[in-house]
Amino acid sequence: MRIVSGSAHSILASEIATILRVPFAPSDIHVFPDGEKRVRIDEKIVGENVVVVQPTSPPVDANCMELFFLLDAVKRSGAASICAVVPYIGYQRQDHVFVSGEAVSLSVVIKILESAGIDRVVCFDLHSIKIPQLFTTTSLSHLSALPLFAELIKKNKWMEESVLVSPDMGGIRRVKQLSRQLGNMPYASIEKNRDLTTGAVSADILHGEVAKRALIVDDIISSGRTVETAAALLKEKGVERIYVFATHPVFSNETPYVLQNAPVEKVFVTNTIAVPKEKQFGKLEVLSIAPLIAEELLKPATSN
Numbered sequence: 606m607r608i609v610s611g612s613a614h615s616i617l618a619s620e621i622a623t624i625l626r627v628p629f630a631p632s633d634i635h636v637f638p639d640g641e642k643r644v645r646i647d648e649k650i651v652g653e654n655v656v657v658v659q660p661t662s663p664p665v666d667a668n669c670m671e672l673f674f675l676l677d678a679v680k681r682s683g684a685a686s687i688c689a690v691v692p693y694i695g696y697q698r699q700d701h702v703f704v705s706g707e708a709v710s711l712s713v714v715i716k717i718l719e720s721a722g723i724d725r726v727v728c729f730d731l732h733s734i735k736i737p738q739l740f741t742t743t744s745l746s747h748l749s750a751l752p753l754f755a756e757l758i759k760k761n762k763w764m765e766e767s768v769l770v771s772p773d774m775g776g777i778r779r780v781k782q783l784s785r786q787l788g789n790m791p792y793a794s795i796e797k798n799r800d801l802t803t804g805a806v807s808a809d810i811l812h813g814e815v816a817k818r819a820l821i822v823d824d825i826i827s828s829g830r831t832v833e834t835a836a837a838l839l840k841e842k843g844v845e846r847i848y849v850f851a852t853h854p855v856f857s858n859e860t861p862y863v864l865q866n867a868p869v870e871k872v873f874v875t876n877t878i879a880v881p882k883e884k885q886f887g888k889l890e891v892l893s894i895a896p897l898i899a900e901e902l903l904k905p906a907t908s909n
């Protein structure tokens with residue numbers, strides 16, 4: 606096996622290679638003055654099982670194109686099999702038509718990905734349960750960060766006097782799943798409204814009982830407004846301490862500032878996306894998914 610990394614998250618790629626004790630081959634990526642990229646694999650990979658690691662996080666389009674080029678380069682270099690590890694798949698919140706006339710952008714991305722002739726995709730916590738159906742020719746390993754969160758919650762004994770909270774109705778399934786992993790811990794959910802034009806978030810209805818401590822669980826933190834709004838509502842309802850758990854730290858623009866100033870104690874995310882120094886903040890803690898990916902890569906791919 607060989608691990609090849611794009612430029613989006615080489616630290617994760619090298620962590621996976623270290624765990625698996627396999628060679629790590631950083632790719633040679635040249636950016637031309639007009640912004641185009643030329644991608645080259647600088648290693649002999651004929652007959653190898655090659656794993657390409659590249660989350661398609663912001664800048665989403667640039668990272669998507671780089672991934673497609675890398676997969677093409679690996680294919681042309683004679684790899685025996687190709688697995689794309691895309692821990693965060695960009696465009697996943699555009700998985701269906703919300704307003705008539707729109708493109709289903711995620712479906713386009715998946716079609717291009719599959720056309721690269723890959724055998725397997727490994728990803729984490731997809732936004733909706735319908736997304737796996739969009740993969741038609743590739744074996745999909747859909748992993749979750751919830752077991753990491755469950756372990757942390759158990760270790761800190763945060764199951765007592767606590768409630769799991771989904772910050773929107775779409776996330777209830779996720780919270781129920783975590784509740785089961787924690788011996789049916791109580792959960793609640795918030796009715797969130799987002800203005801599709803401005804992106805403004807509001808929430809004033811909470812379903813379920815609150816407790817002294819609330820653990821907000823979400824898949825993505827992008828602007829941070831969902832977490833900020835949910836935390837404000839929970840405080841209003843009398844919750845004393847709030848902890849946040851989210852798989853994908855998209856962290857666009859001023860998100861670190863929003864989260865650092867939100868009424869929460871800690872924000873736990875995973876490294877499905879690299880969090881550069883300038884986006885780190887005091888309340889942030891990043892958990893590694895590398896061991897989960899390494900374990901998955903040792904298993905045979907399953908057919909969809």
Ligand code: R5P
Pocket residue numbers: 698772773775776806823824825826827828829830831832
């Ligand atoms: C929405 O359905 C997702 O599960 C997240 O709650 C949302 O993407 C978070 O976005 P933001 O941080 O911009 O509020």
